[in-house]
Amino acid sequence: MTVGVPIDLPQSQxxxxxxxxxxxxxSVNDKGQIFxxxxxxxxxxxxxxxxxxxxxxxxxxxxxxVRGDKRVDYGTMMKVMGQLSSAGFHKVALVTExxxxxxAQ
Numbered sequence: 001m002t003v004g005v006p007i008d009l010p011q012s013q014x015x016x017x018x019x020x021x022x023x024x025x026x027s028v029n030d031k032g033q034i035f036x037x038x039x040x041x042x043x044x045x046x047x048x049x050x051x052x053x054x055x056x057x058x059x060x061x062x063x064x065x066v067r068g069d070k071r072v073d074y075g076t077m078m079k080v081m082g083q084l085s086s087a088g089f090h091k092v093a094l095v096t097e098x099x100x101x102x103x104a105q
Contacts, residue, residue: 030069
């Protein structure tokens with residue numbers, strides 16, 4: 001999955017999810033800046049704008065991919081995740097890079 005916001009993702013051995021269209025993506029860079037797709041957005045504006053975009057893609061049932069730089073503050077990531085959950089977005093997937101040398105199970 002490629003999005004224009006440069007993020008140094010943590011690695012994982014988890015399998016990738018299948019996707020059939022461009023996902024809704026929320027990114028948090030190493031400075032704590034939040035992006036919806038490729039546009040920077042304030043944390044207080046995130047949910048209103050995400051709901052507007054998601055409405056055209058199935059409402060709160062749309063899958064949201066969250067990309068967080070591995071250096072981002074854990075509290076910042078939990079704030080973003082908490083807002084998504086409180087707003088009714090329950091199909092949320094955390095994006096990682098596949099760990100090189102790992103075997104998926």
